[in-house]
Every structure is written in structure tokens, then in C-alpha cells.
Amino acid sequence: MQETSGSGGLPAQTGSTHKHGSLGSYLACLRDNPSFTWLWIAEAVNTMGSWFNYVAVLILVNSYSQGSGLALAGVVLLHFLPSLVLAPIAGMVADRFNRVGILIATSLLSCAVVSALVTVTSREHTPRLYALLSLQFTCVAFYTPARTALMPVLVAPRDLPAASTMDTFAWSLTGAVASSLGGVVTSKLGVRAAFLLDAVTYLVSAVCAAQVPRALGVPGAPAASTRAREGEAQPLSLELAAMEAVGCDRGARTACGEGSASDSEPEPLASAGRSRALPGMASVGRSGILSSTGSIKQGGMLHSADSAVLRYDFGSQLAAGWRTVTEGCRYLAAPENRDVAAMVTLKGAGSLSWGCMDIMNARLSDLPEMQHLGDAPQTMGYIFAMVGVGCLVGPLVLNPWVPPRVPLLLAACAGSLTLLSISYAVMLAAPGIGLVLLSTFIRALGSATVWIFSSLALQLRVPGALMGRVSAWEMALYTLAESSSGLATGLALDLGHASLRAVLCGTLLLSAIPTLPWLAWAARLWRRRRRGDGAGTEGGAAASRSGGSTTHEERGVYAPVGVEGDALPLGTNKSLDLGMRPRYHVEVQAGMAGEVA
Numbered sequence: 001m002q003e004t005s006g007s008g009g010l011p012a013q014t015g016s017t018h019k020h021g022s023l024g025s026y027l028a029c030l031r032d033n034p035s036f037t038w039l040w041i042a043e044a045v046n047t048m049g050s051w052f053n054y055v056a057v058l059i060l061v062n063s064y065s066q067g068s069g070l071a072l073a074g075v076v077l078l079h080f081l082p083s084l085v086l087a088p089i090a091g092m093v094a095d096r097f098n099r100v101g102i103l104i105a106t107s108l109l110s111c112a113v114v115s116a117l118v119t120v121t122s123r124e125h126t127p128r129l130y131a132l133l134s135l136q137f138t139c140v141a142f143y144t145p146a147r148t149a150l151m152p153v154l155v156a157p158r159d160l161p162a163a164s165t166m167d168t169f170a171w172s173l174t175g176a177v178a179s180s181l182g183g184v185v186t187s188k189l190g191v192r193a194a195f196l197l198d199a200v201t202y203l204v205s206a207v208c209a210a211q212v213p214r215a216l217g218v219p220g221a222p223a224a225s226t227r228a229r230e231g232e233a234q235p236l237s238l239e240l241a242a243m244e245a246v247g248c249d250r251g252a253r254t255a256c257g258e259g260s261a262s263d264s265e266p267e268p269l270a271s272a273g274r275s276r277a278l279p280g281m282a283s284v285g286r287s288g289i290l291s292s293t294g295s296i297k298q299g300g301m302l303h304s305a306d307s308a309v310l311r312y313d314f315g316s317q318l319a320a321g322w323r324t325v326t327e328g329c330r331y332l333a334a335p336e337n338r339d340v341a342a343m344v345t346l347k348g349a350g351s352l353s354w355g356c357m358d359i360m361n362a363r364l365s366d367l368p369e370m371q372h373l374g375d376a377p378q379t380m381g382y383i384f385a386m387v388g389v390g391c392l393v394g395p396l397v398l399n400p401w402v403p404p405r406v407p408l409l410l411a412a413c414a415g416s417l418t419l420l421s422i423s424y425a426v427m428l429a430a431p432g433i434g435l436v437l438l439s440t441f442i443r444a445l446g447s448a449t450v451w452i453f454s455s456l457a458l459q460l461r462v463p464g465a466l467m468g469r470v471s472a473w474e475m476a477l478y479t480l481a482e483s484s485s486g487l488a489t490g491l492a493l494d495l496g497h498a499s500l501r502a503v504l505c506g507t508l509l510l511s512a513i514p515t516l517p518w519l520a521w522a523a524r525l526w527r528r529r530r531r532g533d534g535a536g537t538e539g540g541a542a543a544s545r546s547g548g549s550t551t552h553e554e555r556g557v558y559a560p561v562g563v564e565g566d567a568l569p570l571g572t573n574k575s576l577d578l579g580m581r582p583r584y585h586v587e588v589q590a591g592m593a594g595e596v597a
Contacts, residue, residue: 028159033163038212039154039209045208049114051388052185058072064126079137080486082141093142094219098217100213106139107143113136114202152464168395171388171391179384328472350446350511351478352513354485357507360489360500360503386444391445395448395449404456407525412453416446416447416449418446418519420443428505
């Protein structure tokens with residue numbers, strides 16, 4: 001095994017041959033990507049506290065409102081509305097400011113906000129509760145795009161599938177344990193204890209995030225594979241010092257008016273072998289938006305990650321921020337990137353149906369026939385625990401069988417959308433808590449697979465310099481769908497006086513609408529693979545016959561090939577391989593070529 005010299009946050013380039021999806025691949029991911037390990041621990045601790053908080057908030061609101069569907073829908077809306085409204089700004093912030101600093105700042109702010117929740121002690125304090133929740137989830141709106149954009153920088157490309165799966169592991173494991181414990185804590189100690197525990201986890205999360213080198217959080221910082229290729233003979237400490245020194249030097253020259261237009265060129269794109277403009281982003285290269293050193297000069301504002309002096313013009317900066325938003329839209333709207341636009345809708349397609357389930361869980365936990373395992377808080381905790389278990393099992397089962405190729409990842413997403421429909425049918429037939437828990441497990445299994453595989457497909461497809469903005473728009477569509485689902489459920493229960501069974505029937509219908517076109521596309525892809533006429537198979541066979549090596553581009557791991565004519569659903573009329581350039585160029589042995597054929 002060969003590693004880069006030095007220690008710290010630079011992912012080591014290893015010769016590990018752990019099978020994709022095996023336990024060894026996950027352990028190797030943590031060992032070889034130490035900065036990601038800290039990020040993963042921070043997320044696990046953060047999520048554990050969030051489960052305590054969420055169960056307590058739902059119990060509190062359900063109690064104060066006497067089971068009002070609209071009151072519960074308000075919690076769901078506050079959970080997601082800030083991400084929807086702030087998505088363009090949050091994406092711009094993730095692509096312009098230090099991402100590690102964003103994680104630390106939002107964690108500390110969240111700690112302060114959650115600590116204030118203990119002051120909510122009566123029904124008259126409900127407006128204060130909603131105000132504090134809106135502040136908490138505003139912090140989350142900035143945290144998520146920054147963390148997503150950090151992933152390709154901290155993780156070597158061969159470890160991205162394992163890293164994405166391990167993110168789901170963190171959410172699932174903490175969900176399975178913390179939600180059930182949260183129900184018990186809320187039942188025995190009260191909601192204040194749950195809120196204080198959540199505040200402590202935010203502090204721990206901030207400390208863990210601070211262990212990631214800040215130089216790696218600079219927008220435009222070289223991707224993990226690029227740093228390892230170019231600096232494998234030098235320690236990480238020297239590399240980070242060089243990045244910071246160049247950033248300070250360029251920032252000083254720009255402040256003095258000595259910088260040229262070329263100083264704003266996004267160097268990581270060129271160093272990664274993409275000297276051409278990105279698809280649909282021809283003007284971005286000279287716009288001064290991105291710089292590998294963290295220096296930005298545009299519209300009268302200078303920002304250097306390591307400079308103590310900032311010239312800040314709020315009006316110009318705001319205009320520049322919205323320009324970056326429109327550039328992200330142009331990237332998604334470009335004909336060669338319509339496959340990305342379709343991928344961005346996957347989470348939203350699933351959340352159209354699962355968005356109402358938190359309200360349904362709160363209402364179901366209040367029914368006497370559902371309380372065979374404990375009172376309402378404990379019952380709700382057990383339901384959410386099954387969410388965590390399902391989210392853990394889904395990736396564990398499917399990951400070894402789905403190679404990290406974008407077409408196969410999307411086909412697995414199509415199958416997982418079907419599981420959502422099956423789960424709602426099972427819940428419709430549930431006479432007691434047993435089938436409700438089984439239905440929740442099936443739904444979570446499908447939703448976790450959609451979540452992780454759609455995220456991985458985007459990370460393999462989208463250039464790292466634009467990942468923050470693309471992720472922000474993906475989360476905006478997701479939150480719009482989930483919030484709309486929750487609000488519609490609240491209105492149906494309170495104003496329409498709909499029964500829980502009627503709401504479940506509507507949920508089943510909503511889940512089928514986006515599932516059918518994705519299933520039709522997956523069936524066409526499956527037929528083509530069965531006929532064996534994919535270019536990936538021919539490329540792998542040719543490489544094996546020649547005895548040489550092949551690249552990820554030839555294998556179709558990061559640049560899917562061999563699916564011409566398999567148009568994506570949702571109106572996309574471009575084939576998957578159109579415009580898909582490899583994000584990384586990594587040589588692999590010829591013997592591995594047939595692994596994903």
C-alpha cells in the first residue's frame with residue numbers, strides 16, 4: 001500500500017483492493033481520508049442530537065395543539081422552508097467562503113438556538129418555539145451545501161461511494177439508537193433534557209469540524225485526487241502552507257491593483273485536466289467567482305481566506321451572489337447537462353410521498369391501538385428507530401451489488417422508489433404497531449437508497465467547483481416537495497377532516513407518479529445491458545484482450561457510457577453519456593475492467 005508522506009487531511013492514494021461495498025472498503029475510507037473521518041464523526045454526533053430534538057418537538061407540538069395536523073405541518077415546514085428560501089444564497093456562500101468555517105459557525109449558532117428552546121414551557125410559548133426552530137433550520141440550510149461541497153475535496157475518488165454510504169450509516173445508526181432513546185428521555189425526563197442534549201452535541205460537532213484543515217475548505221481547493229497526484233512526495237503540512245501562501249500573495253497583489261484577469265482563473269479545473277469551459281458555463285472561467293487560493297475580487301469586494309483585511313460592498317456582493325445563482329441555473333439548463341437536471345429531482349420525487357410521514361407518525365403514536373410498546377413518546381421513538389434501521393440496511397444490502405456507475409446508480413434509485421409505494425400499501429393494511437414498523441422499515445430502506453445513490457451520482461458527475469450550487473438547488477427542490485407534502489397533509493387532516501386511511505391512499509398515489517417514468521427508463525437500460533451491446537462491456541473486453549490498462553473514463557465509472565438512446569425521464573431528451581466528462585482520470589488495472597461491465 002502506497003501513501004503520501006505526511007499526515008493530516010490529505011487522502012492517501014492506496015492500492016487497496018477491498019471489494020466495493022465490503023466492510024473493509026468502509027474502514028479503508030476512514031483510514032485513508034482522515035479529514036473526512038472528523039467530518040463524519042461531527043455529522044454522527046450532530047445527527048444524534050437532532051433525533052433527540054425532533055422527537056421532543058413533535059411530542060411538544062402535538063401536546064400543545066391537541067393533535068392539530070396544521071401545527072405538526074408547521075414543524076415540518078420550518079424544518080425545510082429555510083433551506084428552500086435560502087438555497088441560492090446558501091449555495092453561493094458554500095462556493096465563495098471557507099466551507100470549514102461555515103460548518104463551525106453554523107454548529108455554534110445552532111447550539112445557542114437549541115439551548116433557548118428550554119424556555120418554551122407552556123402553550124403560550126408556541127410562537128417562540130416556531131421562531132427558534134426557524135433559526136435552527138436556517139443554520140442547517142447553510143451547513144448542508146457546505147458539507148456536501150467538501151466531500152470531493154476531502155475524499156479520494158475511489159472512496160467516494162464508501163464515504164457517501166458511511167454518511168447514511170451515521171444518520172441511520174444514530175437514528176436507530178437516538179430516536180428510541182429520545183422517546184424514552186422525553187417520556188421519563190421531559191423535553192428540556194432532550195433539548196439540552198442536542199445543544200451539547202452541536203458543541204461536539206463544532207470541535208470535530210475544527211479538526212479539518214481550513215485550507216481544504218477554501219472554494220476551488222484542488223480535489224483529493226489532484227492533490228494526491230501532484231503532491232504525493234510532499235507532506236500535507238507543506239502543501240497547505242503553500243496553498244495559504246499563494247492565497248495571501250495573490251490577495252495582496254489584487255488589493256494593490258496588480259492582479260490580472262488570469263488571476264481569477266479557477267486553477268483546479270485546469271490542473272484536473274479540464275482547460276475547456278464547463279458545459280453551460282462558458283463565462284464562469286473569467287468571472288472571478290472561483291479561485292483555488294480563496295481570493296475573490298468581484299463587484300468591489302475582496303475576500304481572501306487568510307487575509308485580515310476585507311473591502312466589503314454589500315450591494316455589489318449581493319449582485320455578485322445572484323450572478324453565481326444564475327450561472328448555476330445555466331449549468332443545469334445546458335443541453336449537455338440535462339442529465340444532471342434530472343438527477344437533481346430524484347430526492348424531490350421521493351419526498352413528495354414521504355414528506356407527510358412525520359405528521360402521520362405523530363398521529364399514529366397517539367392511537368391507543370398503536371401503544372402496545374409504550375406511551376406516545378416511546379411509540380414515536382420506536383417508529384423513528386425503524387427509520388434508522390431501514391436506512392442502515394438499504395445501503396448495506398445494495399451497495400455491493402451496484403457498482404459506482406451513474407446509470408446503475410439511477411436504476412437502483414428507480415427500484416427504490418418502488419419500495420416507497422410498497423411501504424404505503426403495507427401501512428394501509430396495518431391493524432397494529434407491528435405492520436406500521438414493518439412499513440416504516442421498507443420505506444426507509446427505499447428512501448435511504450434514493451438519497452445516497454442520487455447524491456453519489458451527482459458527486460461523480462458534477463465538477464467540484466459547482467457542487468455547492470448544484471447541491472443547493474437539489475435541496476431546494478427536495479424541500480419544496482417535502483414541505484408541500486407536509487402542508488397538504490395538515491390541511492387535509494384539519495380542514496378536510498380526512499381520515500388517516502384517506503391520507504395514506506393519497507400518499508400511495510403520489511409515490512406512483514414519479515416512480516413509473518423512472519421504472520420505464522430503468523427497464524430500457526436493463527434490456528440493453530442484457531443484450532450485451534453496451535460500450536462499457538466492449539471497452540472492458542477490449543482492454544482485457546489487449547492486456548493493457550484502462551481508465552475510469554473507458555470503464556464508465558465516472559463517465560457512464562454505452563447507454564445511448566436511454567433518455568432519462570422527466571422530459572430529459574439527452575442520453576446519459578452526453579456531456580459526461582470524467583471528474584478524475586485514474587488508471588486501473590486491466591483485470592478490474594470487467595468488474596462493472
